[in-house]
Amino acid sequence: MKIVILLKTAITALKVNVLRSCLTMLGIIIGVAAVIIMVAMGAGAQQKVDDQIKSLGGNVFFVTGAFRQSGGARSASVVKINEDDANLIEKQVPGVEAAAPYLSASGQVIYGNLNWSTEIDGIDNRYFVVRNWDMANGREFTSAEINRGSKVAIIGERLRSELFGASDPIGQTVRVTNFNVTIIGVLAAKGQDARGEDQDDVIFLPIKTVRNKITGVSATNPKSVRFIQVSAYDGEDMDYIEDEMSRLLRQRMRIPVGGDDMFRIRNVSEMIATRAETIQVFNTLLAWVASVSLVVGGIGIMNIMLVSVTERTREIGLRMAVGAKPSDILYQFLIESIVLCGLGGFIGVMIAYGFVFMGNQYDIGAGGIIETQVVLLSLGFSGLIGVFFGYYPALKASRLAPIDALRYE
Amino acid sequence: MSQPLLKVRQAKKVYAMGDEQVWALKGVDLDIHQGEFVAIMGSSGSGKSTMMNLLGCLDIASEGSIAFAGQELSSLSKNELASVRNQRIGFVFQQFNLLPRTSALDNVTLPLLYSKVPESDWHKRATQCLENVGLGSRMGHHPGQLSGGQQQRVAIARALINDPLMILADEPTGALDTQTGLEVMALFQALNQQGKTIILVTHEPDIAQFAKRKLTFRDGELISDEQNSNVRQAALEGKA
Ligand SMILES: Nc1ncnc2c1ncn2[C@@H]1O[C@H](COP(=O)(O)OP(=O)(O)OP(=O)(O)O)[C@@H](O)[C@H]1O
Ligand SMILES: [Mg+2]
Numbered sequence: 001m002k003i004v005i006l007l008k009t010a011i012t013a014l015k016v017n018v019l020r021s022c023l024t025m026l027g028i029i030i031g032v033a034a035v036i037i038m039v040a041m042g043a044g045a046q047q048k049v050d051d052q053i054k055s056l057g058g059n060v061f062f063v064t065g066a067f068r069q070s071g072g073a074r075s076a077s078v079v080k081i082n083e084d085d086a087n088l089i090e091k092q093v094p095g096v097e098a099a100a101p102y103l104s105a106s107g108q109v110i111y112g113n114l115n116w117s118t119e120i121d122g123i124d125n126r127y128f129v130v131r132n133w134d135m136a137n138g139r140e141f142t143s144a145e146i147n148r149g150s151k152v153a154i155i156g157e158r159l160r161s162e163l164f165g166a167s168d169p170i171g172q173t174v175r176v177t178n179f180n181v182t183i184i185g186v187l188a189a190k191g192q193d194a195r196g197e198d199q200d201d202v203i204f205l206p207i208k209t210v211r212n213k214i215t216g217v218s219a220t221n222p223k224s225v226r227f228i229q230v231s232a233y234d235g236e237d238m239d240y241i242e243d244e245m246s247r248l249l250r251q252r253m254r255i256p257v258g259g260d261d262m263f264r265i266r267n268v269s270e271m272i273a274t275r276a277e278t279i280q281v282f283n284t285l286l287a288w289v290a291s292v293s294l295v296v297g298g299i300g301i302m303n304i305m306l307v308s309v310t311e312r313t314r315e316i317g318l319r320m321a322v323g324a325k326p327s328d329i330l331y332q333f334l335i336e337s338i339v340l341c342g343l344g345g346f347i348g349v350m351i352a353y354g355f356v357f358m359g360n361q362y363d364i365g366a367g368g369i370i371e372t373q374v375v376l377l378s379l380g381f382s383g384l385i386g387v388f389f390g391y392y393p394a395l396k397a398s399r400l401a402p403i404d405a406l407r408y409e
Numbered sequence: 410m411s412q413p414l415l416k417v418r419q420a421k422k423v424y425a426m427g428d429e430q431v432w433a434l435k436g437v438d439l440d441i442h443q444g445e446f447v448a449i450m451g452s453s454g455s456g457k458s459t460m461m462n463l464l465g466c467l468d469i470a471s472e473g474s475i476a477f478a479g480q481e482l483s484s485l486s487k488n489e490l491a492s493v494r495n496q497r498i499g500f501v502f503q504q505f506n507l508l509p510r511t512s513a514l515d516n517v518t519l520p521l522l523y524s525k526v527p528e529s530d531w532h533k534r535a536t537q538c539l540e541n542v543g544l545g546s547r548m549g550h551h552p553g554q555l556s557g558g559q560q561q562r563v564a565i566a567r568a569l570i571n572d573p574l575m576i577l578a579d580e581p582t583g584a585l586d587t588q589t590g591l592e593v594m595a596l597f598q599a600l601n602q603q604g605k606t607i608i609l610v611t612h613e614p615d616i617a618q619f620a621k622r623k624l625t626f627r628d629g630e631l632i633s634d635e636q637n638s639n640v641r642q643a644a645l646e647g648k649a
Binding site for chain 2: 012319321322326327401402
């Protein structure tokens with residue numbers, strides 16, 4: 001028998017009791033919608049994390065100083081790491097692409113009558129390598145500027161738009177806290193970081209300039225930095241690099257065997273990835289819970305199909321009397337159950353799309369990404385539920401003896 | 410004489426009612442030839458319907474043999490029986506047994522769903538059959554929108570759609586008034602004239618008078634088998 005006719009027969013039968021069909025589908029609708037929404041939210045969270053890791057610049061470590069441990073009590077003084085540590089790591093640890101010293105401050109940047117409070121960071125060009133950050137306009141620092149601590153600056157996209165709007169900032173002079181700097185470059189936009197802060201709201205000066213003019217030079221650690229950001233080449237063994245850096249720094253700081261580190265190395269990509277994993281695990285769990293409701297929906301389908309077979313026993317008898325084979329009856333009811341589930345699945349998908357679209361539109365909680373294969377999978381799965389839970393009632397119908405079915409009261 | 414269309418030998422049918430066994434047929438011998446018009450009579454519970462169900466491949470005999478067009482029915486599979494019902498037998502029931510909420514046309518088309526007739530021919534065939542029973546103008550009507558007589562004529566059209574060898578009708582006039590009953594009988598007589606074998610079960614001796622041969626059952630046995638010497642013509646009486 002042709003599939004089109006089977007479908008037509010199924011739809012006609014389902015239309016006889018629209019309300020019942022809808023209620024029966026509800027379990028599937030909710031199940032499919034919930035599964036897709038959960039998976040979409042998981043994918044959204046993953047995407048966000050991927051973006052963050054990408055904006056971070058790939059495989060990145062943060063190396064910071066740690067509190068000096070003295071006889072069990074923490075002393076207030078922090079062991080500062082410095083530019084030499086950065087140079088050493090870059091030179092001696094295999095697999096390291098670049099190690100960028102970094103010093104930070106914040107304050108006002110004034111241009112004409114506009115002023116803007118922003119982050120003021122001291123760096124050298126290696127920072128752009130580590131962050132994988134391109135120039136949109138102008139140039140990077142020269143080594144002379146770095147060594148001398150010149151009053152030149154490279155600004156982020158946000159700061160550029162706040163202060164300069166449509167005009168060209170290159171060559172312009174802005175006032176940073178209490179001194180003037182000349183703008184030599186503008187960076188490409190980078191967007192938000194892992195904590196949702198705008199990374200483009202920044203002005204970069206040579207590290208020496210920031211140290212001399214803003215943070216001050218430490219007597220004990222004149223080349224101090226806030227942290228060193230280290231990037232590894234793709235595919236390098238991050239654990240190995242971490243161990244090597246640690247070994248190098250311990251050696252350099254002359255920490256005895258068994259002594260506590262006076263620095264901290266954090267694998268940032270890994271931290272973000274770990275957090276993402278937690279979100280993923282949670283969402284996966286919810287998706288499983290949702291798929292349980294799919295199964296419950298399937299049981300509802302089975303229930304209604306059994307009722308339907310009983311109600312239509314005489315119809316089955318008649319069909320058999322005019323020549324329907326047991327397999328014809330089997331397919332008829334199987335298709336009916338698949339249509340019920342498939343339609344429920346389709347409506348569920350639509351609802352999921354609507355929900356995720358609204359979520360993204362109004363930014364309530366995490367955004368979602370609906371992947372086509374997830375949709376196809378849930379549609380396929382609900383079809384399968386139709387087959388699985390529809391099979392028994394259909395089989396029951398097909399096994400009726402024609403005369404018994406025909407005589408059924 | 411040619412080989413009979415139906416050859417029944419010692420057909421028995423037993424129903425189990427709990428521990429008790431009910432012999433609905435106790436060994437029937439019967440030959441029915443192509444082109445006959447047979448009425449089966451008998452009191453209630455005598456086994457008429459049981460006999461019809463066996464002849465129509467709706468049920469299988471507990472014992473004995475029934476050959477239809479030379480083929481032993483007990484040797485056929487479920488699928489083969491379905492195909493015999495589809496291709497060679499048309500059923501007409503007392504309660505019409507039409508699909509509700511389904512147009513007359515679609516009801517008549519139903520047996521074609523299970524046949525090998527190409528879909529492109531369905532509409533033409535169904536229309537033709539409905540016109541033959543005089544319902545050409547009611548093709549879109551649902552059973553609920555048709556009178557009892559019209560519904561029975563739709564059922565007859567459905568029985569005819571695969572051009573069967575024989576038509577089995579179990580009390581086809583039972584739910585109809587006399588006048589509509591006559592119309593239905595006229596239809597059967599016309600079909601018989603065209604060569605179709607017709608077997609009908611009826612309670613009413615009047616109706617049996619339209620058949621050429623009368624069988625009488627009692628307690629599961631065939632007690633009389635006689636030719637009707639005085640066949641009434643329903644078409645003439647209907648007009649009168
Ligand atoms: N499915 C069944 N289960 C048990 N007994 C049955 C069944 N069908 C028929 N019988 C019994 O078989 C006998 C014959 O029944 P059948 O239906 O053939 O009678 P009938 O001649 O058609 O009667 P009626 O004129 O009332 O339709 C009856 O005694 C009936 O009770
Ligand atoms: Mg009967």
